[in-house]
Amino acid sequence: MGIAGARASENKFLALDRVRAETVSFEDENLILVDQQDRVTGYDSKLNAHTGNGLLHRAFSIFLFDGPDWVMLQQRSAKKPLWPSYWANSCCSHPRRGETCDEAVYRRMDEELGASARLIRLYRFEYQANYLDRGAEHELCTVYAGRYSRDRSLRTNSEEIQAWGWFSRNQVNAWVRDQAGDFAPWFLLEWQHIQRFCQEELRRL
Numbered sequence: 001m002g003i004a005g006a007r008a009s010e011n012k013f014l015a016l017d018r019v020r021a022e023t024v025s026f027e028d029e030n031l032i033l034v035d036q037q038d039r040v041t042g043y044d045s046k047l048n049a050h051t052g053n054g055l056l057h058r059a060f061s062i063f064l065f066d067g068p069d070w071v072m073l074q075q076r077s078a079k080k081p082l083w084p085s086y087w088a089n090s091c092c093s094h095p096r097r098g099e100t101c102d103e104a105v106y107r108r109m110d111e112e113l114g115a116s117a118r119l120i121r122l123y124r125f126e127y128q129a130n131y132l133d134r135g136a137e138h139e140l141c142t143v144y145a146g147r148y149s150r151d152r153s154l155r156t157n158s159e160e161i162q163a164w165g166w167f168s169r170n171q172v173n174a175w176v177r178d179q180a181g182d183f184a185p186w187f188l189l190e191w192q193h194i195q196r197f198c199q200e201e202l203r204r205l
Contacts (some may be wrong), residue, residue, distance in 0.1 A: 030097035031057045034140050036126060037190065043097050050082060054128060054138030058095060060101045061141055061190055062109060064090040064117060064148040066203060071172060072148065073114075074156075075163040081133045085162060089191075090185040095140075102144045114155025117146035120205070122198045129185040143190055145198070147205040169195075 031049045033042045034056055049055045065071040072090045076083060093141050095104035104123075109115050112186040122143045150166045167175075172191065180188060194202070 031094050033057050036140070038124070038140055046094070050135040050137065052136065053130065053201060054136035056126070056138045056140060058101060059094045059137075059139035059141040060105050060108075061089050061090060061143045061146045061186060062091040062105055062119065062142070063190070063194065064115070065145060065202060066148060066150045068202065069168050070150060071169065072150075072164060072166050073172070073187075074161045077158070077160050077162050080135065081160065082135055083184045085116065086184040087182050088187045092141075092186070105144050112157050112160045114157070115148060115152075117148045119144040119146040120201060122201055123193065125189070125193070127186060127189055137142050137186065139186070141186065141190075143194070145194075145205060147203060 025110075025112060028045050028047070030043045031046055033044055033049070035041055036056070038058070044057075049057045072092060074088055075085060075087050076082045082092065091105075091109055093103050093104065093108040093112075099107075105119055105127060106116065109117065122145055124140065124142045126138075126140050128136060128138040154164070156164060173195075176188065176191065
């Protein structure tokens with residue numbers, strides 16, 4: 001992930017005094033299994049839902065933008081079982097049993113980023129991706145966006161986030177073009193879609 005280090009010096013990265021360590025993800029937490037039409041088919045543990053080729057379950061991704069040109073990205077913790085130390089969107093996770101995506105996004109923003117922002121839904125999509133022989137993501141993922149000023153502080157959770165930064169669209173596009181392997185697979189799909197189809201929604205943030 002060599003480019004990440006180079007870009008760290010060019011962008012606003014976390015201050016060490018604004019970091020906390022808190023366990024907020026659990027292998028036995030119940031995720032919501034669904035079919036391709038988002039109808040609930042059952043519940044299973046986070047561990048089981050990501051074993052083998054994965055069980056289709058609800059998930060969400062959040063992108064925080066500051067104006068039309070800047071987006072906050074995070075580098076996933078090295079402790080993550082799937083795609084550790086890869087770069088991804090501002091925040092992502094799963095709603096738990098008894099929780100909607102619209103509720104879970106605000107919980108997770110606070111747990112990972114120590115942040116709050118009004119979010120809008122952009123779109124929903126299904127994807128499946130395997131990580132080596134360690135497991136897979138198979139998600140019906142709702143993508144959200146919100147506005148957050150680069151001047152506001154974050155209190156990131158080191159159990160979830162290794163590093164983070166604000167990047168211009170041009171920086172991200174060049175990074176994806178030159179070193180797509182730095183990024184988690186869902187981010188690459190989401191970023192391409194947002195660039196092509198969601199510009200009007202982002203202008204309204």
